[in-house]
Amino acid sequence: MKRKNELVKEGSLVERATKTRAFFEPVAFLAPFMVGLILFTVYPFINVFILSFKQNYKLSGAFSSFGLKNYADVLSDPNFLNGLKNTGLYVLFVVPIATVLSLFIANALNHDIKLKAVFQTSYFLPMVTSITAVGLVWKWLFNYDYGLINYLLSLFGISAINWLNNPAYNLSALIIYSVWSMLPFTIILLLAGFQNVDPQYYTAARVDGAKSGKIFFRITLPLLAPTIGLTTIINMISASKVFTELFPLFNGKPGSAYSLYTVVYYLYDMFYAQWKLGKAAASAIILFFIVLILTLLQLRIQRKWKNY
Amino acid sequence: MQIKLEHLEKKFGDATAVQDLSLTIENGKLLTLLGPSGCGKSTVLNMISGILAATSGRIWFDDKDVTGVPPEKRNVGLVFQNYALYPHMTALENICFPLEIKRVPKKQRIERARELAELIRISDLLDRKPLQMSGGQQQRVAIARALAKEPQVFLMDEPLSNLDAKLRVEMREEILRIQRASKVTTVFVTHDQEEALSISDSVVVLKNGVFQQQATARTLYDEPENYFVADFLGTPPINKLFGVMKNGCFCFKDSDLCCELPLRHPVEDGKETVLAVRPESILLSVAQQKLPCVVDERYSVGKDELAILNIAGQTMRGFVNPEYPISTGDKLECGFKQRGIFLFDKKTGERLS
Numbered sequence: 001m002k003r004k005n006e007l008v009k010e011g012s013l014v015e016r017a018t019k020t021r022a023f024f025e026p027v028a029f030l031a032p033f034m035v036g037l038i039l040f041t042v043y044p045f046i047n048v049f050i051l052s053f054k055q056n057y058k059l060s061g062a063f064s065s066f067g068l069k070n071y072a073d074v075l076s077d078p079n080f081l082n083g084l085k086n087t088g089l090y091v092l093f094v095v096p097i098a099t100v101l102s103l104f105i106a107n108a109l110n111h112d113i114k115l116k117a118v119f120q121t122s123y124f125l126p127m128v129t130s131i132t133a134v135g136l137v138w139k140w141l142f143n144y145d146y147g148l149i150n151y152l153l154s155l156f157g158i159s160a161i162n163w164l165n166n167p168a169y170n171l172s173a174l175i176i177y178s179v180w181s182m183l184p185f186t187i188i189l190l191l192a193g194f195q196n197v198d199p200q201y202y203t204a205a206r207v208d209g210a211k212s213g214k215i216f217f218r219i220t221l222p223l224l225a226p227t228i229g230l231t232t233i234i235n236m237i238s239a240s241k242v243f244t245e246l247f248p249l250f251n252g253k254p255g256s257a258y259s260l261y262t263v264v265y266y267l268y269d270m271f272y273a274q275w276k277l278g279k280a281a282a283s284a285i286i287l288f289f290i291v292l293i294l295t296l297l298q299l300r301i302q303r304k305w306k307n308y
Numbered sequence: 309m310q311i312k313l314e315h316l317e318k319k320f321g322d323a324t325a326v327q328d329l330s331l332t333i334e335n336g337k338l339l340t341l342l343g344p345s346g347c348g349k350s351t352v353l354n355m356i357s358g359i360l361a362a363t364s365g366r367i368w369f370d371d372k373d374v375t376g377v378p379p380e381k382r383n384v385g386l387v388f389q390n391y392a393l394y395p396h397m398t399a400l401e402n403i404c405f406p407l408e409i410k411r412v413p414k415k416q417r418i419e420r421a422r423e424l425a426e427l428i429r430i431s432d433l434l435d436r437k438p439l440q441m442s443g444g445q446q447q448r449v450a451i452a453r454a455l456a457k458e459p460q461v462f463l464m465d466e467p468l469s470n471l472d473a474k475l476r477v478e479m480r481e482e483i484l485r486i487q488r489a490s491k492v493t494t495v496f497v498t499h500d501q502e503e504a505l506s507i508s509d510s511v512v513v514l515k516n517g518v519f520q521q522q523a524t525a526r527t528l529y530d531e532p533e534n535y536f537v538a539d540f541l542g543t544p545p546i547n548k549l550f551g552v553m554k555n556g557c558f559c560f561k562d563s564d565l566c567c568e569l570p571l572r573h574p575v576e577d578g579k580e581t582v583l584a585v586r587p588e589s590i591l592l593s594v595a596q597q598k599l600p601c602v603v604d605e606r607y608s609v610g611k612d613e614l615a616i617l618n619i620a621g622q623t624m625r626g627f628v629n630p631e632y633p634i635s636t637g638d639k640l641e642c643g644f645k646q647r648g649i650f651l652f653d654k655k656t657g658e659r660l661s
């Protein structure tokens with residue numbers, strides 16, 4: 001942009017026409033998208049923001065007072081705090097596990113492994129299936145008496161775990177299921193990253209005497225860092241909004257004993273079940289800022305990781 | 309370290325990239341592989357480094373057969389055509405990387421890298437990453453990286469082809485200096501004849517993966533063993549005059565103009581031949597032979613004056629003395645020097661004279 005301004009001389013008619021065009025053309029192309037964005041994202045967001053300050057808001061528009069009380073209520077609600085804790089734990093486990101697993105799988109897929117075709121189809125599966133339908137399958141996998149997972153554990157002499165009905169194991173079940181559903185997208189992005197690494201660096205490293213482990217950690221991984229940063233940021237944001245995954249596993253309840261609240265589940269509960277619109281809005285805004293901070297942090301780290 | 313290639317062959321599917329190549333590179337010498345693009349130079353180099361496996365044949369480093377040894381165990385230094393510096397590492401880290409692999413302690417690594425940087429004159433660039441360096445600087449770093457682990461064999465694949473003309477000459481001398489200083493057995497690959505002639509102890513010419521001739525630069529130019537070598541070397545290119553043999557003489561095609569040449573062995577009459585004449589070997593004033601020719605054009609290229617001469621319906625370019633008073637349209641008699649004139653069998657390219 002700056003460069004263009006330097007190059008074009010001020011004042012000429014042609015230049016003025018070009019300038020006008022340079023402004024209107026992108027605007028014209030962006031307009032449909034911008035209208036959608038403003039109508040369905042920005043405007044509602046502003047409304048939610050305002051709403052979060054109104055006590056006892058009714059759909060008629062009436063409210064009792066304006067202030068921070070909703071926030072105070074939400075932040076002292078044990079269900080919300082529990083949701084915050086669960087969501088935090090969830091993000092903390094799901095994202096790194098999914099990233100590391102995806103790295104290994106993508107690395108294997110990037111090499112000429114046997115059964116590549118089978119793998120390529122299967123890692124894509126979670127992406128093309130409905131999260132709820134597959135969730136029901138996982139419900140069976142987690143089944144206490146007949147589930148495949150407990151069967152596999154029994155092969156190693158581990159006694160059956162009541163994944164879905166014992167609150168102590170609810171979060172673990174949710175994490176396992178979510179890691180699985182997070183894999184395809186992460187693998188695809190990482191695979192693209194792997195394929196962007198010029199194979200000549202591997203050749204050079206071999207000539208320099210490096211073996212495959214060293215090459216992976218000193219060459220591949222650093223060159224992949226920007227991509228890993230990107231998948232992490234996207235996965236963290238989507239994991240902070242964990243909600244849908246709860247339904248198939250726990251029959252629409254937040255865990256078997258209502259102990260697995262997540263932030264979004266709390267929001268949903270306030271809004272649809274309890275009609276406390278102000279509290280729902282306040283929790284939405286809190287979530288928004290958490291995600292925003294995470295994103296900014298990530299962007300900073302990512303910029304540091306972009307190492308060449 | 310002496311490198312010996314024995315009947316080396318490389319096939320990619322059905323295509324043969326290198327065919328029955330045998331040569332020896334003496335310890336501490338610099339050998340150039342010269343040939344047009346696609347003639348298999350990189351393939352040979354990559355087989356020496358171990359990146360490519362030979363289809364058949366053997367490679368010896370001194371008396372050790374390294375044919376099946378993977379690249380990480382051959383201790384060769386390789387400068388890639390596009391350098392392949394690790395983009396996420398600084399110049400210093402790049403140079404240190406092979407030492408890091410060898411588990412040289414960090415302090416010694418850096419010490420050695422700094423020494424090399426001194427030799428290669430990049431001491432002030434050590435903190436930069438590859439993308440912040442020019443082609444010439446990257447190339448020096450690549451050389452330093454290849455030399456860092458004190459390789460037994462130093463390989464360079466067209467390292468100068470990405471540089472501009474002036475820098476190329478500078479770097480050429482630099483490489484020669486570094487090679488002389490480090491005394492490591494070196495193979496240098498290029499498609500540029502001038503580069504090959506100015507840099508090396510010995511040049512090997514390749515054509516379509518087939519060995520043509522190994523000689524010093526001078527010999528290669530003065531005594532090419534076949535038509536391809538004669539044609540490939542020299543700027544402006546050697547003149548090609550077509551004809552047939554009659555009574556042991558070369559007679560210009562479709563003309564009764566003949567000239568006598570000292571033949572290596574008798575050649576039967578009627579054989580189609582090519583007379584190859586270096587532009588500097590054409591004599592216009594005092595020639596033994598008196599071959600009538602016409603000046604088609606006269607022009608200058610930089611410091612040199614050239615004339616395009618028509619002889620028996622064929623054209624040739626020759627250098628002329630700038631003071632020599634000839635101009636377009638002049639008819640005169642020309643001849644050839646003893647040196648720089650060769651007769652080849654047109655079909656086989658074999659040298660006859």
Ligand SMILES: Nc1ncnc2c1ncn2[C@@H]1O[C@H](COP(=O)(O)OP(=O)(O)O)[C@@H](O)[C@H]1O
Pocket residue numbers: 320323324325343344345346347348349350351352
């Ligand atoms: N990996 C490969 N697969 C198939 N053919 C190849 C491969 N590498 C090189 N070749 C072929 O082998 C021949 C020699 O290539 P190369 O050694 O790169 O030539 P040069 O380095 O002299 O330009 C070329 O015809 C090229 O197309």
Ligand SMILES: [Mg+2]
Pocket residue numbers: 349350351465466
């Ligand atoms: Mg090449």
